[in-house]
Amino acid sequence: MNIEDLLEQKALEDLNAAERAFVLEQMSLQEYEDARNAILNSQIFFEMEAAQIQPNPAIPNKALLALKAKKAAQEPKKKGAGIVALFAYKIPAWQAVAALLLVFFFVRGLGTVQQHQTIVVADESLRDTVFIKEYITQIKELPADTVIKVVYQDLKPKKKSAKKILASNKRAANPKTNVNVSPRAVVQEFDDVLQYCNRTSSTPVSKDTFFQLLSNEVLF
Amino acid sequence: MKTIKNISDEQLMEQLQAGAEWAFNELYQRYSQRILYFMYKMLRQDEAKAQDLLQDVFLKIVEAPEKFNVQRSFKTWIFTVAANSCKNYFRAQKGGFLDLEQAPNLTTTQAPVQLNSEAFQEALNTALDELPYVYKEAFVLKYKEGLSLKEIAGVMDCPLGTVKSRLSSATKLLGKRLAPFKASLFAKD
Known part of the structure; x- marks a missing residue:
C-alpha cells in the first residue's frame, strides 16, 4: 500500500478503515481530497493538452537518414574489419600487464633452452677432439736367434x-x-x-x- | 504469429542495434508523442524547443543504439535520456529554471475561481512551473506517463524513498494551489 496509488485510485469515501488510517498517518483528510482532485484534474488536462501536440514528421526522416548514413559508413570498414577489430579491441589494464609478464617469462624460458642446447653442442665437439690410442700386444713363438723389430701401426684398417x-x-x-x-x-x-x-x-x-x-x- | 506490436521495446532495440529501420520506426511510434509531451511540460510549454530536443533524443538512439543495455528497461532509459536533455538545456541557459530542490512559496487562492478548463490550465501550468524541477519531473512521470515509483527512481537516478518524498510534496503543494478547482471541473464544460 502506498499513498501515491491510493490518491490516484480511491476517493476518500472509498477508503477502508486500514487505508484511511494509513492516509491519516501522512496527511489530513482534507489534504487527501485536495491532492486527489489535483491529480485527477491534472491527468484529464494532460491528456487534452497532449492530444494537441504532435511530433514533427521530419524527425523520423532525419533519424532514419542518420541511421542509413551510419550503416553506409560501416560498410567499407567490413573489408578490413578483422585487422581493425584486432586493434580496436580493448582489454583491461591488468590483462595487458599479465600478458606482458607471460611473454617476458616465455621468452626468458626460450633463452634457457637455447643455452642448454649450446652446452650439448660443445660436449659433442669435445668428443670429436679426443683420440684414443690402442695398443695391441701379440705373443709369438720365434727361434731364439730371430731379430725382433717393433713396429707401431695406427689403427686405420684399410686395404x-x-x-x-x-x-x-x-x-x-x-x-x-x-x-x-x-x-x-x-x-x-x-x-x-x-x-x-x-x-x-x-x-x-x-x-x-x-x-x-x-x-x-x-x-x- | 508474432507481430511487430507484440515485440518488446528491448527486442526492438536489439533489432535496431543490428541496423533494422523498421525497429526504429516502431519505437518512434510508441514513444515520440510521450517523450515530446514530457519535454514540453519540463520545458515550460516551449513546444519548439521540445521538438528540437525530441529530435536530439531519437538521433542519439539511432547514432549509438549500442549504448542501451538490452537487459534494462527501454522505457526507463529513453525517459532518462529525455530528462537529461531537458536538464542540459536549462544548464546551458545558466540558471533558467528553479533550483532543483528549492521549495517554492506557492500562493493559495481561496477566493472563488471561475470553473473552466482555461482557468485550470493556467493555474496548473503556473503551479507546476513554480514547483521545484524535480517535484514537477516526478509528478509528470507518475501521473501523466504512468511510470512506477521504481522506474521514476531509475529515471531520476535517486533512491525510491526520495521519489516518494518528492511526489508527496508535489501533490500536497498542487492540492493546495488547485483547491478551488474540483473534480467535476471538466464535466461542467
Missing part, C-alpha cells in the same frame, strides 16, 4: 694395411740376415702373418690370395 704389414715383413724377413731358417718356421710365420692380417683388416683374404699378393710384392 693398404695389408701391404704395409707385408712391407715390414719383407724388411724383417731378409734371407741374408736370417740364418738357418727352417721351412716349417717360415710356413708358420706366413700363417701367423695371414692370421694377423685377417684379424686387423676390414677385408679378410684367403690363403691363396695372400700368397698371390706376397708373391707380387716379395718374390717378383
Whole structure:
C-alpha cells in the first residue's frame, strides 16, 4: 500500500478503515481530497493538452537518414574489419600487464633452452677432439736367434694395411740376415702373418690370395 | 504469429542495434508523442524547443543504439535520456529554471475561481512551473506517463524513498494551489 496509488485510485469515501488510517498517518483528510482532485484534474488536462501536440514528421526522416548514413559508413570498414577489430579491441589494464609478464617469462624460458642446447653442442665437439690410442700386444713363438723389430701401426684398417704389414715383413724377413731358417718356421710365420692380417683388416683374404699378393710384392 | 506490436521495446532495440529501420520506426511510434509531451511540460510549454530536443533524443538512439543495455528497461532509459536533455538545456541557459530542490512559496487562492478548463490550465501550468524541477519531473512521470515509483527512481537516478518524498510534496503543494478547482471541473464544460 502506498499513498501515491491510493490518491490516484480511491476517493476518500472509498477508503477502508486500514487505508484511511494509513492516509491519516501522512496527511489530513482534507489534504487527501485536495491532492486527489489535483491529480485527477491534472491527468484529464494532460491528456487534452497532449492530444494537441504532435511530433514533427521530419524527425523520423532525419533519424532514419542518420541511421542509413551510419550503416553506409560501416560498410567499407567490413573489408578490413578483422585487422581493425584486432586493434580496436580493448582489454583491461591488468590483462595487458599479465600478458606482458607471460611473454617476458616465455621468452626468458626460450633463452634457457637455447643455452642448454649450446652446452650439448660443445660436449659433442669435445668428443670429436679426443683420440684414443690402442695398443695391441701379440705373443709369438720365434727361434731364439730371430731379430725382433717393433713396429707401431695406427689403427686405420684399410686395404693398404695389408701391404704395409707385408712391407715390414719383407724388411724383417731378409734371407741374408736370417740364418738357418727352417721351412716349417717360415710356413708358420706366413700363417701367423695371414692370421694377423685377417684379424686387423676390414677385408679378410684367403690363403691363396695372400700368397698371390706376397708373391707380387716379395718374390717378383 | 508474432507481430511487430507484440515485440518488446528491448527486442526492438536489439533489432535496431543490428541496423533494422523498421525497429526504429516502431519505437518512434510508441514513444515520440510521450517523450515530446514530457519535454514540453519540463520545458515550460516551449513546444519548439521540445521538438528540437525530441529530435536530439531519437538521433542519439539511432547514432549509438549500442549504448542501451538490452537487459534494462527501454522505457526507463529513453525517459532518462529525455530528462537529461531537458536538464542540459536549462544548464546551458545558466540558471533558467528553479533550483532543483528549492521549495517554492506557492500562493493559495481561496477566493472563488471561475470553473473552466482555461482557468485550470493556467493555474496548473503556473503551479507546476513554480514547483521545484524535480517535484514537477516526478509528478509528470507518475501521473501523466504512468511510470512506477521504481522506474521514476531509475529515471531520476535517486533512491525510491526520495521519489516518494518528492511526489508527496508535489501533490500536497498542487492540492493546495488547485483547491478551488474540483473534480467535476471538466464535466461542467
